[in-house]
Amino acid sequence: MATVELTFSALPAHVRTARLVATAIARRTGVAEAILDEVRLAVGEACSRAVEAHRLHCPGEPVRIELRDDAGRFEVTVTDAAPSEDVTPQVLEANGSLMPEIDNLGIAVIAGLADDVEVLPGPKGMRIRMSWPASPHGIAAL
């Protein structure tokens, strides 16, 4: 199991960097090219949510990402330190009216993109773990 850890200040500008790093490691791990866009978007969503939560509750604390190559899976865990309650992924209804709150839209997008998602909210922060299939031996197997 190979792991890369990244921590960054809760600034919106750093979310793009996190996306790029995650995409590069996913490619290296052997995630199929067709899925890389999904990885990029899902990791971006998780990091955006974490950054927004930190800006509200604990702007001085860093956001943490762990990227793991684990037995044929590429697993990403985004951990924040902002207190969170249960979240329910929501999808907008097509009744002509717009929902007033779209706070959980990011979670809905992640749930729609990642092959396997686990959202663990808690008083000390939220952990979003997601994973995708990868080549067992990474890019070297290609």
Added chain:
Amino acid sequence: MDLKLDHHSEDNLTIVDVEGEIDVYTAPRLRELLIDLVNKGNFHLLVNMEKVDFLDSTGLGVLVGGLKRVRAHDGSLELVCTQERILKIFRITGLTKVFGIYASVEEAKEAHGRDK
């Protein structure tokens, strides 16, 4: 890639050209532009997303916010988008049923009967 924004008016329609990445960092600029256009009386907006490389839920939120604002004035906010990677996000969130999405600016204008 950063975000590039431009806009011009054709008859009663304001076309907003967006290029680059719309995310938590850049989306505020798009939000400001849409608010500014509405405040200046532009209530029929067409957002051309053909050159958008990346869109996340923050960007979706800005578009939904823009739609709410123009609807308050009986206006419209529609999109031009053919990129599958971007359309997928609209589908996942159910927003394909909320926004009018066209394959080209010309097609959108035609749908509104604005072709000269």
